[in-house]
Amino acid sequence: MSEDPWLPEPEDEAAGRVTAALEEIGRRAGSRSFEELSAQVRQLALGQRRLRRLLDAVVAMSADMDTRALLQHIVDVAADLVAARYGALGVLGDSGEFVDLITAGVDAERLKGESGLPQSHGLLGSLIADRRPLRVDDVASDPRSVGFPEGHPVMRTLLGVPLTVRGTVYGNLYLADKYDGTPFGDDDEALLTALASAAGVSIENARLYERLKRATEQFQRRMLPVLPDLAPLRIEARYEPASELPRLGGDWYDATPLPDGAVFVVVGDVxxxxxxxxxxxxxxxxxxxxxxxxxxxxxxxxxxxLDRALSTYGDPTAATLVAARIEHEAGVGYTVRWTNAGHPPPLLVTADGTVHVLAPEQHGIPVGVDPALPRPDHSRPLPWASTLLLFTDGLIERRGQDIDAGLRQLAERAATLATAPLHALCDALITRRDAYDDDVALLALRVPSAPERRPRPQEGQPGS
Known part of the structure; x- marks a missing residue:
């Protein structure tokens, strides 16, 4: 019983109390009506629990914006709601043929490998054509059944509903064989139909989300520059948007040759x-x-x-960045001169796999904050065949992880790729397989190998 008399009792507790009362009435009355009434109460409690689980599933689906994960969630929830041994969602293409299969209770990849995708004929074909729920108590004896392909589990009962998105049949959601061995009933059909209706809305939202995310990423990439040929220096860049939200980010990179022969490179984050x-x-x-x-x-x-120019903006504009000049002196080599405006420090990776974090004690604050504060410069020789890495914080930040730990992990990965081709190094450091909490920009610049020294001519030979 609830401790607070003003709070309603939980459904299971309330049903238990009612059943106990009915048992007492039945013992006194000695009639069969008790058993019937008790069964009805238990069925009502079961229906309430299933309805509650359906509502929970609808809420969970509305928050899932990854289409593939959403489809798997729909199948899992459907099988759980109806207590079915098998579940599947067959996705239809424009021509009405199945183009994908998501399952519960059976290995979808093995099934597709052995039997292929479902065919749009037989019982499933009638479900596509009728666009109405389909319930079959004995699949084998149904005249529309064409049997099961080799490797497919043999199923006795079937419940299927069409899954529509904006009036178009997106696919079929169907279940087979309840765990208790009973045929599917009206309540099962009503639950699955309600779930399919909510799933159609969720699928449309997920598709719109992914379309927006693709458009946002394309817009962002088009705003980034095409890197120039800086030979003998080599340069590569990568950009990867945040994994979860379709956000227009402020991460960027740039590189340009200067009139005095130096190369200007920058990575920043608005x-x-x-x-x-x-x-x-x-x-x-x-x-x-x-x-x-x-x-x-x-x-x-x-x-x-730049800082002084930004101070003229009406609204405050802040950004972090690392700006650097790559300078070359004949007979000596290359040097990097840089200033850091509140940004993650660059990494210098030498050909032997040693990684230096270019983080002097003195550094600047982000631009757009206080243009009166001085900005220090730093310089360091760039050994032959070394690689300079500039990146935004999205590459090293993870939820629940210290950013210094992320920087160490990046340095360790870069050390193992010190001599890898520059494009391969960038691909390994920033990949779509990783989940990024923020946008990521990466710029990698590699100094050429040491020039070959010509042997000095012997005395008496031409040129001596």
Whole structure:
């Protein structure tokens, strides 16, 4: 009994109390009406539990925006609601043929490998044609049945409903063989029909979500530059959007040769993930390129000019970045000069697999915060065949993990790829297999190998 008399009792407890009362009445009355009434109460309690589970399933489906995961969830929930041994969702193509199969209680990949996809004839074909629920108590004796292909479990009973999205049949949701051995009933059909109706809405939402995500990613990628040929330096870049939300991010990279022979590279991240972040990113990138080309000075000077320009904006605009000049001196080699505006530090990976984190004690704050604060420059020689990695924080940040741990893991992975082709290194460091909580931009620049030294001519030979 509930401790608080004003709170309703749980359904199972209330049903138990009613059943106990009915048993007492039955003992006194000595009639069969008790058994019938008790069975009805138990059935009502069971129906309430199933309805509650159906509502929970609908809520869960509405939150799932991955179409494949959603389809699997629909099949699992359907089989659980009706206590069926087997469940399947056959997805239909434009021509009405099955193009995919998601199952519960049977290995879908093995089944497709041995029997192929379901055929749009027989019992399943009638379900497609009629667009009405289908209930069969004995599959083998039904005149529409064409039997089961080799390797397919033999099923005795069947319950199927069409799954429609915007008036078009998206697929068939069907169950087979209840665990208790009874045929499917009216309640089972009503539950599955209700689930299919809610599933159609969820599928449409998931498809719209994925369409928006693709469009957002394409828009973002088109705003990023095509990298120039910087030979003998080699350069590669990657961009990967956040895994969960279709957000317009502010991550970017850029590289451009300068009039004085140096190369200017930058990776940055505009604060925020909304419709304004991407256009601001493009404006900042273009301003930086113009300032770097015009000034041809140390990166701190270029970023300082950017900071002052951003201060003229009506709304505050903040961004983190690393801006660097790659300089070459004949007979000496390459040097990187950089300034860091509140951004994750670059990594320098030498050919022998040693990784240096370029994080001097003195660094700057993000741009757009306080243009009066000075910005320090730093410099370091770039050994022959070494690789410089610049990236945004999405590459090293994970929920529940310290960012320093992410930086160490990235350094360890980069060390094993020190001599790998640059495109392979980038592909290994940023892949679609990883789940990213934020957008990721990565820029990798590799210095050429040491030039071959010509042997000095012997005395008396030409050129001596």
């Amino acid at each position: 604060t925020g993930h909304d419709v304004e972040a991407a256009p601001l990113m493009a404006q900042i990138r273009n301003m930086l390129r113009a300032l770097a080309f015009d000034r041809c000075g140390p990166p701190s000077l270029v970023v300082d000019k």
